[in-house]
Amino acid sequence: MSCPDCNRGSILEGVPTGSFTEIDGVKAYLASSTGDANGRQGGRAIFLLSDGFGLPLVNSHLLADKFSKELSCDVWIPDLFNGEPILDSNEMTESLMPKRPRTWALWDKIKFAVMILLPRSGIFFRNRASIVDPRTTAFIKRVREQHKYDKIGAVGYCFGGALGVRLAPLGIFDSMIVCHPGAVSEAEVKAINIPTSWVCAEDDMTFSPAMRNKSEALFAARKGKDDFVDYEFVDYKGTVHGFACRPFLEFPDVKEAFENSFDQSLKWFEKTLLVTSEASTGA
Numbered sequence: 001m002s003c004p005d006c007n008r009g010s011i012l013e014g015v016p017t018g019s020f021t022e023i024d025g026v027k028a029y030l031a032s033s034t035g036d037a038n039g040r041q042g043g044r045a046i047f048l049l050s051d052g053f054g055l056p057l058v059n060s061h062l063l064a065d066k067f068s069k070e071l072s073c074d075v076w077i078p079d080l081f082n083g084e085p086i087l088d089s090n091e092m093t094e095s096l097m098p099k100r101p102r103t104w105a106l107w108d109k110i111k112f113a114v115m116i117l118l119p120r121s122g123i124f125f126r127n128r129a130s131i132v133d134p135r136t137t138a139f140i141k142r143v144r145e146q147h148k149y150d151k152i153g154a155v156g157y158c159f160g161g162a163l164g165v166r167l168a169p170l171g172i173f174d175s176m177i178v179c180h181p182g183a184v185s186e187a188e189v190k191a192i193n194i195p196t197s198w199v200c201a202e203d204d205m206t207f208s209p210a211m212r213n214k215s216e217a218l219f220a221a222r223k224g225k226d227d228f229v230d231y232e233f234v235d236y237k238g239t240v241h242g243f244a245c246r247p248f249l250e251f252p253d254v255k256e257a258f259e260n261s262f263d264q265s266l267k268w269f270e271k272t273l274l275v276t277s278e279a280s281t282g283a
Contacts, residue, residue, distance in 0.1 A: 010248055016061035018068070018075075023146075026139045029061050029077040031068035044151040044273045045074040047140055047173075049160025051245055054085030059245050060157075063262075067155070070266055071273075074147070078139045080160065081127050086120060099248045101203030101240055133166055140172050151175070151273040155265055157245040158182055162206075168192045175272035177265045179244040182206045189215045195230040197268040199261045204241040230272065234264055 018031035021038075032039045039045075046067055050060045055077060064075040144152055153175045156164035161181025168176055169191040176192075179199040183206045196219075200212050212233065219231040236243065236257035247258035 010246055012059045012062050012247075014058075014062045014065075016058060017065050018061060023139065024142055026135065027055060027079040027083070028139070029055060029064060031061070031064040031075040033068045033072045033074070039074045039076075039147055042148055042150055042275075043073055044071070044153065044269075044275050045076065045144075045147065045149040046071070046153045046155060046269065046273075047143075048075055048077045049136070049154060049156035049163050050077060050080060051158035051160060051242065052085060052087035054081045054087075055079040056085060063245060066262070067265070067269075071269055074149075076143060078136055080132055080136055080163065081123075082135065084123055084126065086123050086127055086159070099240070099251070099254075101238065129163075129166060132163060136163060137167060137170060137172060140167075144172070150275045153177070153269050153273050155179065156181065158206075158242060165189065165192065168194055168196070175269060177268055179261065179265075180204050180207055180241045184211070184215070186214060186218065189218050192219075193227070193229060195268075195272040197231070197264060198233045199244050199264060200233060200235045201239040201241050201243055202235065202237050203239070206241065232268070234261070236261060 016029075016031075018029050019037045021028055021030055030037070030039055034040045046064075048060060048064050048067070050057065053060075060077050064077055067073075068075045140152070143149075151174045152172065154164045154167070154173045155177040156162070157179045159182050161178040162184050163182075164173070164176050164178055165181060165184045165188050167173065173194055175195045177197045177199065180201045198212075198215070200207070204212075212235075216231075216233045219229070222228040238251070238253040239247075239257045243254055243257055244261040247254050249255045249258065
């Protein structure tokens with residue numbers, strides 16, 4: 001699922017320090033705190049599930065590098081789209097969307113559908129959930145098997161956020177962060193059975209305020225019950241869908257929100273991906 005906000009945002013500055021690899025035919029970016037191109041053994045690891053721009057977007061690489069450095073762990077970015085991202089980072093445009101929260105008119109949605117969605121309909125079909133979900137699941141299981149990680153976290157942005165929600169019940173993650181996700185259903189939210197932190201934009205066409213509030217209510221309703229899992233929802237004023245991975249840093253409040261959302265993610269993983277001292281050092 002894509003949305004108008006998905007096709008915009010800024011490129012972060014910096015030079016990635018990780019490396020590209022391939023496992024069972026799936027390309028990936030790996031940021032390892034050990035500096036080893038093959039990654040580490042044991043400890044915790046994170047899988048970064050990208051937005052629609054996929055593996056080519058440098059923002060994801062830089063975020064992975066920072067997560068790896070701050071959490072002293074491996075961070076993997078699998079190619080969700082088999083070399084065919086649903087959006088092109090060379091075509092980031094602000095022509096269809098403002099940089100700040102606004103009220104959407106019907107004509108705005110029609111323009112987006114005609115100019116962005118229809119020309120990419122074939123790519124969207126080839127990257128539908130029934131294709132992407134098993135591809136991603138197989139990759140994560142394979143990497144976890146090879147590296148014998150003790151704990152696995154997932155952080156998903158936009159498309160990757162909705163993907164993470166769908167994969168959460170499969171038992172391949174121990175903790176998850178969902179950043180301004182694509183469309184999710186109540187049934188999918190109800191099925192989440194791992195600790196989950198939500199990074200929420202003020203203006204989000206796919207994860208509307210109504211759905212955001214409903215999702216939190218579904219988690220709250222499980223308090224005191226056997227199926228309760230830890231959760232949090234954090235809202236960032238002045239932001240739009242995509243701000244946690246493609247922020248418009250010229251706006252001070254958006255820059256602050258971007259930085260705070262990353263800090264939120266770090267704290268969540270530190271809280272929910274605890275490992276023994278021996279495992280955390282890769283011993």
